[in-house]
Amino acid sequence: MSRVALAALVTFAAAAFADWGPPKKLPDNVNSPFKDFGVCVSADGNEIYFSSTREGGVFNPDIYHSRRQGSGWTPAQKVPGGINTNLHEGEPCLSWDGRRLYFPRGDYSTGDLDIYVAERSGGGWGKPYKIPGKVNKEGYWEDNPAVSGDGSTLYFVGRRWPGNQAPSNIWYSKWTGSAWGAPVYLSDINTEYGESDPAPSYDGGYLYFTSLRKRHKMYRAENVGGSWRNITPLNANVNKPNGFAFDPSLTADGKYLFFTWFPYERPNLPDIYVSRWCEPAVTPTSLGRVKALFN
Ligand SMILES: [Ca+2]
Numbered sequence: 001m002s003r004v005a006l007a008a009l010v011t012f013a014a015a016a017f018a019d020w021g022p023p024k025k026l027p028d029n030v031n032s033p034f035k036d037f038g039v040c041v042s043a044d045g046n047e048i049y050f051s052s053t054r055e056g057g058v059f060n061p062d063i064y065h066s067r068r069q070g071s072g073w074t075p076a077q078k079v080p081g082g083i084n085t086n087l088h089e090g091e092p093c094l095s096w097d098g099r100r101l102y103f104p105r106g107d108y109s110t111g112d113l114d115i116y117v118a119e120r121s122g123g124g125w126g127k128p129y130k131i132p133g134k135v136n137k138e139g140y141w142e143d144n145p146a147v148s149g150d151g152s153t154l155y156f157v158g159r160r161w162p163g164n165q166a167p168s169n170i171w172y173s174k175w176t177g178s179a180w181g182a183p184v185y186l187s188d189i190n191t192e193y194g195e196s197d198p199a200p201s202y203d204g205g206y207l208y209f210t211s212l213r214k215r216h217k218m219y220r221a222e223n224v225g226g227s228w229r230n231i232t233p234l235n236a237n238v239n240k241p242n243g244f245a246f247d248p249s250l251t252a253d254g255k256y257l258f259f260t261w262f263p264y265e266r267p268n269l270p271d272i273y274v275s276r277w278c279e280p281a282v283t284p285t286s287l288g289r290v291k292a293l294f295n
């Protein structure tokens, strides 16, 4: 075999076996016996923000955070700075530069949530305010904010929004310089089954999301010339057949996927997990397997 052919084979082998590895549940000082969900990870993978009902009613979660410490995590603590109230604060998104925390807040009973943002201030967070522009609609529910790597696009979910095909679908808005512009329906992704939890990769090459199109699963779409194409479910390591996986969030290097999962036998008591992108070294054995495919 020529060196060029062998190099191509090695590349193919690495690509063929690269995928999300078996997830690890975050430890008990992060997860609780209550609902822990909506995780987002900082660009460097060293900090997470998530929602939990551990100290309040099931419809009024608060936002917690934890930092990586050695091989583990610091005990989760409520995010200070006026972010948490008696209302529903859920499913936060940390901007890639770590300076802004976006989250939905509202009265779950009336179904009117709006997206808020808080800015880093010293070692904490400033008072949150409703994001300016055209995303928040009075009387409707805006949820699951997620910003693009350059901060210019805000993906979010409209629940029971006019124009949706399903009770929840993904929309996006562009930053105009002073406010968020008119929302655009993400027609490449949305179906009549319902989509949520948008999570763009830092480089904009992929959009992860949750869909009910074939049971409840996490999917990945690829950016092909500005359109979202090649929509595929994530593998069975993370979309385990005995439960629901949702709320994906990626580190900037794309190597870690944080998400939420619960088994069917423990419905509505999700916990937070992390999976690592595995690109195993190409061994003579794996090369042998690839060769066998061509023989
Ligand atoms: Ca709350």
Ligand SMILES: [Ca+2]
Pocket: 112, 113, 114, 136, 137, 138, 139, 140, 141, 142
């Ligand atoms: Ca609203």
